[in-house]
Amino acid sequence: MMMTTSIAPFRLKPWFSERVWGKRDLRPWYVDTGTTELVGEAWLTGPQCVVETGPFAGRTLASLAAELGGEFPLLVKLLFPAEKLSVQVHPDDIQAKAMGETRGKTECWYVLEAEPGAAVALGLKRDVDVSAVKAAVADGTMESLMEWVPVSVGDMLFVDAGTVHAIGPGVVLLETQQTSDVTYRLYDYGRPRELHLDKGLQVIRTKTAAGKVAPVSINGFTRLIEQQYFVVDRFEVEAGKQLSVAIDGAGCLVGLAGRAVVQSGEDEVELKMAQAVVVPVGEVTIQSASGASFVRCLAPTQ
Secondary structure, X not given: OXXXXXXXXXXXXXXXXXXXXXXXXXXXXXXXXXXXXXXXXXXOOOOOOEEOOOOOOOOEHHHHHHXXXXXXXXXXXXXXXXXXXXXXXXXXXXXXXXXXXXXXXXXXXXXXXXXXXXXXXXXXXOOOOHHHHHHHHHHOOHHHHEEEEEOOOOOEEEEXXXXXXXXXXXXXXXXXXXXXXXXXXXXXXOOOOOOOHHHHHHHOXXXXXXXXXXXXXXXXXXXXXXXXXXXXXEEEEOOXXXXXXXXXOOEEEXXXXXXXXXXXXXXXXXXXXXXXXXXXXXXXXEEEOOOEEEEEEEXXXX
């Protein structure tokens, strides 16, 4: 998706995805999801997300992006697991295209909430090979083959393609990923959902770069992660103050706490908690009367 400075920043309405492992109550992030079903994911920049503000209000992000020459390259979500997610794996770009998909799925998770004892699984234990994974799926011992990592609020975790992974309950995660929903479910604790074992076993990597990423302070903000497909930075704007935020490539801002206003020339849009404001290439000013926290999610220019 080619963003241009002729387009003012615009806010997207989240799209709520029902999942068997999700929750009905997503407060304080959302008061109303529009459904009584279990919601596992709030897609903030999904193709079906609808523009809430400005001249493109009512349009989906997919239709607007297509008009501008492509797709929005980042899918940003909030995850709300009340139960364990399935054990799964995603292909990389080359593997995905060989299987008829558009692209692979590399992602990262930023921990916004974490109950004591919360953990995620990232990768396989040493000396575990693909044949062992297949056997463990069959006999129900898959969880014992994975590296379980305790998580706390503020942790950033990288999950590169090919990493066998799972998410435990008791967390809220901000996920930034390639715009792809290609998931191969390997193991699901006996829940009656389809598995994709053959494809999943083909794309597993026994060693990956997945793991926690240390934050880095850079010129007034915190770089949470910098990888091939995305860069995620955290900003704090003090009450009554303003700061300038540059966007180099396709990107968005996601509110984490408080409220702020995104200004670009004569245009302005409110940045709300748990919603994304898509920003054109250039620089915007962020102001907040009461103080706010937000992240900038960017797709580096390839």
